[in-house]
Amino acid sequence: MCLRDWQRKASPRAVAKRRLCYNRPGRKARGKCVDEAAWIEASKAGDVQAFNRLVIAHQQAAYDLALRMLRDENAAEDVTQDAFLAAFTHLHQFRGGSFKAWLLRIVLNQVYDRLRKAKRRPAESLDLMTYDDEAPALQIASGDPTPEEAALSRELMACIDEGLRTLSPDQQATVILCDVQGMSYEEAASATGASAGTVKSRLSRGRASMRGYLAKHMELMPPSIRHYFEAQGKAETEETAG
């Protein structure tokens, strides 16, 4: 049973307890359970070491969000560092709930500030995010990918990032939080400062736009899922011809 299925079936109290008791910087890394609430309380008292545990637990999510939104590694690093500094300074304002969502909201606010500045000064355009050869390959099918598949998946990842770029910043943030980072509607709502209904709507539109974008780049898809887009593309072609 995956975590999402468990969350659906478990009681809200058990879900809240599980949220307080985990240590997983990414979705795949799993470690021993720790009490995040205790770290937060210690950090509020000024314990930097306790706060650094929180940093290590969430720095990958924060950096990933900043990098995907800004598409510039240096800017993403600056934003992530500033967000952690701001989080430590304003930790007394944290009123409970998901610490990750609260932290990612700080990251998002700083990202929006940067994007606004970049819009005012278009000469300083943001660099495209590129994937190097050491980046992990996109693994959709089970089993180790061949070198060709790995190269193809890197192209697909770049294509997905391009597709994310076509979305509005709000839709982009919602898709990254919900799909790439696997957050629930409620957590994403807390991170973006919107209601759960707004998150649902943004996610629906963002996924639909991404579906349309990926359908135009079917050649990059692994064969296992390409036919879904082919069938849908045929239906659309018939519809336009008719």
Next chain:
Amino acid sequence: MVHDWVRERMSTFLDGRLSGNEVAELEAHLGRCAACRDELRALRATRQILRAMPMARAPRAFTLEAAPSRAALPRSFFFLRTATAMAAAAFVALLAASTVLPVSSPIPASAPALLQSRQPAATAPVGTERSSEAPSAASQAAPAGAQSKSAPATGAASPAGPAQPPPAPGPSATGTASAPAVQQLAPSRSAPAAADSNAAPVKPVATTEPSPSQAMPGYTSATAPGVKPQQPSPGQPQGSLSYLLLPLQLAAGALTGVFALASGAVWWVHRRRRP
């Protein structure tokens, strides 16, 4: 053709967040409509691809070496912030005081009397005669004339003499209106100099042509020796007080703005310098 109501619910359906009735309705429709089924498959594949995206690895640890100290802000910022707060508090207090005091017009309460002082000297005895004819009306009209700004004074004088001509704009109207006030001022003629200090805003008029009506009744009666102090009407001293409040309010408001701007500038410079 993909149905709109299905398209709106597909994403939520894939996340398992639709209610039981909606799920049943959607599944029933998907069993009949091939286009919506294809759309759902493509959307599911998109979601699968997005969820398979690896998260970017952080290039370094973002841990803090030491707690960031607030002392980095210059001391002048805290001084300016306190000064801004104090100036703003003073401004609000002065603003509240001016609203509590009823008279705040730039024309002082003794304006009708002052206008009367510009009349030829012959009008003064007329006023005294009329006041002797209607003493009760004079006692009523004096506070009314002091409280009113300009026009109500003529209205207050109208019950004093029914045979009087109707009030008209011009010197004659003000002359009749200020007649009761002159009667009130009769005891204060012995101390016109003391009144000058209270009637500061209209000083040029008062000094060029000294007359009994240049003084403010409330203050002159209190300073003149041997004269029974007159009870000040509610609006009389407050008129001059609110007159004094205006420059103070302006000064406090200007100081608030200056301090706020200066503290903002210090904060901005500090933020720019921060590594």
